[in-house]
Amino acid sequence: MNVTDLWYQFREPLLGGILIGFAAGVLWLFYGKVLGVSGILGTLVDQVADNLKGRGKWVDALRKSPVIVGLVLGGFLMPFVWPKGLDGFQNASLLEIAIAGILVGYGTRLGGGCTSGHGICGIARFSKRSIVATVTFMITGALAVFVRRLLIG
Amino acid sequence: MSWIFHFACGLLMAFGLGVSGMTDPSKVKGFLDVTGAWNPALAFVMAGALAVNILMHQIAARRKKPLLDQDFFKPSRVSIDWRLIAGSAAFGVGWGLGGYCPGPGLVSLAALTGGQFGPLVFVAGMIAGMWAFKVKKI
Numbered sequence: 254m255n256v257t258d259l260w261y262q263f264r265e266p267l268l269g270g271i272l273i274g275f276a277a278g279v280l281w282l283f284y285g286k287v288l289g290v291s292g293i294l295g296t297l298v299d300q301v302a303d304n305l306k307g308r309g310k311w312v313d314a315l316r317k318s319p320v321i322v323g324l325v326l327g328g329f330l331m332p333f334v335w336p337k338g339l340d341g342f343q344n345a346s347l348l349e350i351a352i353a354g355i356l357v358g359y360g361t362r363l364g365g366g367c368t369s370g371h372g373i374c375g376i377a378r379f380s381k382r383s384i385v386a387t388v389t390f391m392i393t394g395a396l397a398v399f400v401r402r403l404l405i406g
Numbered sequence: 407m408s409w410i411f412h413f414a415c416g417l418l419m420a421f422g423l424g425v426s427g428m429t430d431p432s433k434v435k436g437f438l439d440v441t442g443a444w445n446p447a448l449a450f451v452m453a454g455a456l457a458v459n460i461l462m463h464q465i466a467a468r469r470k471k472p473l474l475d476q477d478f479f480k481p482s483r484v485s486i487d488w489r490l491i492a493g494s495a496a497f498g499v500g501w502g503l504g505g506y507c508p509g510p511g512l513v514s515l516a517a518l519t520g521g522q523f524g525p526l527v528f529v530a531g532m533i534a535g536m537w538a539f540k541v542k543k544i
Contacts, residue, residue: 263450269426270454276418277455278462284408285471285478288415290508291497291536298536319409323416324509328516330417331424338424339517342432343524345504350524353504354511354531355538356496361508362539364493365483368428368507369419371494372452377459378480385486390498394438397502402442 277373280320289370291361293320364390408474420513426451429514431505431524438502504528 277288300314331338345353361367364386366375371390375383427433428451436445471477483490501507506514506528514525 263447266426266447266450267454269422269424269428270451270456271458272422272425273419273451274422274455274458275462276415276422278459278466279418280412280415281459281472281478282462282466283411283473284475285466285480286412286475287479287481288419290419290512294508294512294532295536295539298533299540302537302540316409319412320416320419321512323413323418324420324512325515327417327420327424328429328513329519331420331513331516334421335424338421338429339514339520341430341505341514341517343505343522344432344435345524347523347527350504350506350527351531353500353506354528355535356500356503357506357508357511357528358532358535358537359539360493360496360498360500360535362493362536363489364495364497365481365490366494367497367509368501369509373455373459375481377456377463380481380484382484382486382490386490386494389491389494390501391438393495393498394502395440397499398435398438399441401503402439 273369273373274377277369277377281374287370287374288320289366289374290320290324291357291367292365292370293317295358295362297321360390411474419509422455423510423513426454428507429510434505434507434510435502508532 280286280288297314297317300309300317303309304311304314328339366383366386371383371386376387423429427447433445433448436443437448466472506525511525511528511532515529517525
């Protein structure tokens with residue numbers, strides 16, 4: 254493989270990464286906030302749960318929402334911006350996906366972050382916690398793919 | 407005003423995730439498939455994101471406070487404990503199984519308009535998992 258092929262294959266991941274890093278950098282530089290999706294969504298879930306029990310203020314929950322709204326709305330605008338962006342291929346059943354979702358939700362709250370919070374923001378702060386977390390979820394992610402292939406093919 | 411900034415960052419991140427291929431479960435699983443047909447493409451997502459984010463953190467480090475707020479909200483937890491390891495391990499298994507991490511899961515909800523229920527099921531599961539953590543019944 255020559256340099257031109259490499260560039261062709263990796264320019265989109267690189268460009269997308271630069272956009273993600275820029276979004277995270279802007280939020281940190283302007284507002285001192287970590288662009289960690291599981292943290293932001295988790296805090297929103299916490300506040301909704303509190304509000305349903307009559308604790309807390311709905312306005313605090315709403316203040317957590319703009320990033321989440323941006324992400325979801327960005328998906329709906331994707332066909333006009335980057336048509337390939339939603340053309341993913343999924344080989345897992347809906348049951349597997351449901352289990353995956355529960356593991357991701359519970360795991361990111363217990364571990365205090367996900368690919369964005371630990372992987373992009375934490376490592377950019379050179380946080381040891383985030384480096385350990387990122388290495389951990391990459392290893393268990395690889396193990397999950399490996400074991401699934403052994404069992405299901 | 408701050409909500410416009412937060413919203414714009416979410417929107418920009420969504421497009422970044424779409425362009426990068428992080429919203430494609432087969433690419434995520436291909437990246438994690440180190441014992442099979444490994445697809446290293448997504449390593450470049452992290453490289454690009456970290457390069458820009460580290461640079462901007464260095465600029466921020468020269469300031470006492472952010473440009474439009476009073477303090478940098480640095481995560482308070484610093485210890486490497488069982489929660490960090492067990493939680494990250496569980497997250498990794500879910501990531502490898504479904505091919506979605508939280509951001510791409512939310513972005514992919516829009517695939518519902520094309521008749522795909524996977525992302526909706528994923529996000530519902532993710533919120534249920536977060537809710538369970540909050541109420542600590544499991």
